[in-house]
Amino acid sequence: MRFSSRVDISEPNPIAQAEAVARRNGIALGKLNDSNPTRHGLAPVQVPGTYAADPRGDRTAREALAAFLTRRSSDGPRETDTRHADNAGVRSDIADAADDTTHRNDVAGLGIRPVDPDHLYLLSSTSQAYSWLIKLLCDAGDAVLAPKPGYPLIESIARLECVDTIEYQLQYDGSWFIDTAELEALLDGADDGRIRALVLINPNNPTGSYVKPAEREAIVAMCRVHDVALIADEVFYDYALEPFDGNARLAGERGVLTFALDGFSKMLAAPHAKVGWIQVSGPAEDVAEAMRRLDVIADDYLPMSDIIAGRIPELLEAAPAQTMHVRERVLGNLTTLRRLLADDPLGVTSLLRSEGGWNVLLRVPSVIDENELVLRLIAVHRLTGQPGYFFDMASNGYLAVSLLPEPDEFARNIRAVLDTVADMMA
Missing domain, CATH: 3.40.640.10 (Type I PLP-dependent aspartate aminotransferase-like (Major domain))
Structure with a gap:
């Protein structure tokens, strides 16, 4: 494997070499130039402990x-x-x-x-x-x-x-x-x-x-x-x-x-x-x-x-339950999204298969300009979004949707999208 030339891995100087030998031999060296205040009783009470770097x-x-x-x-x-x-x-x-x-x-x-x-x-x-x-x-x-x-x-x-x-x-x-x-x-x-x-x-x-x-x-x-x-x-x-x-x-x-x-x-x-x-x-x-x-x-x-x-050990203990909590939210909103799309009388907005994550892509008719769709959402529903070209989609007609909002808010957002598409197709 070739690595970049920007990382300096030149041989250490003789002093650094001698320090490394002492460490390997279990010899603790004092430092004339030790500028770490936490090793000299100067750490604040709000941040106790010794900085190991x-x-x-x-x-x-x-x-x-x-x-x-x-x-x-x-x-x-x-x-x-x-x-x-x-x-x-x-x-x-x-x-x-x-x-x-x-x-x-x-x-x-x-x-x-x-x-x-x-x-x-x-x-x-x-x-x-x-x-x-x-x-x-x-x-x-x-x-x-x-x-x-x-x-x-x-x-x-x-x-x-x-x-x-x-x-x-x-x-x-x-x-x-x-x-x-x-x-x-x-x-x-x-x-x-x-x-x-x-x-x-x-x-x-x-x-x-x-x-x-x-x-x-x-x-x-x-x-x-x-x-x-x-x-x-x-x-x-x-x-x-x-x-x-x-x-x-x-x-x-x-x-x-x-x-x-x-x-x-x-x-x-x-x-x-x-x-x-x-x-x-x-x-x-x-x-x-x-x-x-x-x-x-x-x-x-x-x-x-x-x-x-x-705090990392404490946060890791909380991780499984927190991940499950978020997963339940996104799966619940995904179910709501599918129901709202199925019930939409116009039936021209669809969901692309998403295997994982907490964002999905909606497909809207390609005759609708993505910018115009989001601008209409801003003007009428005070709701903004990210069109497909933000992510370099290969063609027009996509809208990214987050599955994170609280369920009532999420449902309102999707209804606003469907209503806006219907108005623009009328």
Whole structure:
């Protein structure tokens, strides 16, 4: 795997080398230049404790998170290992290249691999994670592959890092799918040498489509051939709506260098909690080199606030119940949406299949201009929205709808859309 040249991993100076030797030998060194006030009795009573400055984030918080992620894997649907050579479960050469220690530590022999807290990085958001990973993998002028339709965040962050995004188009034939032949053509094409990462949103926003097992197998194989890393954004994963069988998290993927992103913004429905994380996995050598360089980036940006990190174990305890609460809301509103669409006398507005997440796409007649539809909603119903072109839909006639509002408000919103469509079609 090739990494960017912007991360300085030059050999440490002789003093730093001597300090590292002392640490390995268990020798605690005093510091003439220790400017950490919390080690000198100067911490305020409102923020007690000693600042450890672990670049990956507070160790206790990462251990709690690792335990939570391991439990989640063992409690949820069994994740399919697409790298088995046959039905007898013989591992392929790619899986064998991964760390044998991980294999030996499978939980109770059930194929559930414990999450290593040392492979986790705590950050304030998945947006920050994208920025760090683009720094890690890309030089200026390099490119990342990103799905369309999709949320425009990735393109914006890449631009700030002087990196291009190249779109790969999701296709719809009654459900959404990734055209892996198109991806392969992009990786084999003129931009091959500068494509350093492929972004998968699992499930995608706004299409709600999970990465299917066959898509995953093909993508991992082609990324491995082209030395392209995977960035898997799985913040909506827990909100299944109408999924197909066999979908699985990409977190823990071992066939290619993979960075899985998740956080409290969606898990707890708490964007103000400002907790996200990166889980690193893949072939052992690539993981070790990636983490060596990612540590430099994390150290330069300083770790997450200890005040926030100290609450992570408590918030993780609340996560299952909170996720279930949000899931009940979105599933209830999805049922209401289907009923209102079925009862609509005009019958020209439809719902595209959404497998997961908390947003869905409505299809309205393409003779209605998306801008005019939203402007009419603003003027008549004091209600705004996001048309399909915000997400680079390939054609006109789409409206993104959130399933989060309280049920009465949600029903009013949908009725306003249906009434506006009827007025514009009259």
